[in-house]
Amino acid sequence: MSTQKSGLKLIASLEALKGVVSLLVGFGIHELAGQNIQAFLENLLRHCHLNPANELPGLLLEKAAILTPSNLNLVVIGALIYAAIRLIEAYGLWFGLLWTEWFALVSGAIYVPFEVYEVFDQQNVLSVIVLGINLAVVYYMYLLVRKPKQE
Structure with missing residues (x-):
């Protein structure tokens, strides 16, 4: 396999990973609809022994606080569209x-x-x-x- 094809396959794999993560986030948020997302994330962070006062866990909690039932569907749709774009891009790069x-x-x-x-x-x-x-x-x-x- 040429170096060019190896590079494209590596980038395709990265794009596919981003697409899959976006799908998981979209479906995860959809699954949490109707629940207290803030409380769920706090429990999850506690379970993982992560300090909510640290930068990344704190940022996650801050962003979760702005999710409301009215904008939750938009976030899910956005995540699914982003995932579709990344997965199509990954397919195209993989096959050149x-x-x-x-x-x-x-x-x-x-x-x-x-x-x-x-x-x-x-x-x-x-x-x-x-x-x-x-x-x-x-x-x-x-x-x-x-x-x-x-x-």
Whole structure:
């Protein structure tokens, strides 16, 4: 297998992982509809021995507090649409469809300014890692789409 195909399959796997996680989140939120999501998450964090005062668990609880029954369906629909896009992109990259190479380049590049902002705003290792991975994907896809295709 060529290095190019290996790179595409790696990126396809990353996109598929994002799609599956989004599906799990969407279905999980849908399953929790009608329950006290805040209390559920607090119990889950306690069960996992995570301190709700720490940055990431605290952020999760903060975001859960804004979920109301009226906007819950929108969040679920958004998660499912995002999952569908990521899974279609993963399929296309895995099988070397040209349009998905361009799509991966553009969709990855769109996030860069937000991720740069996040690095300066949050100043944590996770933000830097996410930005680094996305920059590597965008750069790889850029090199790939500008290279003449040899068939």
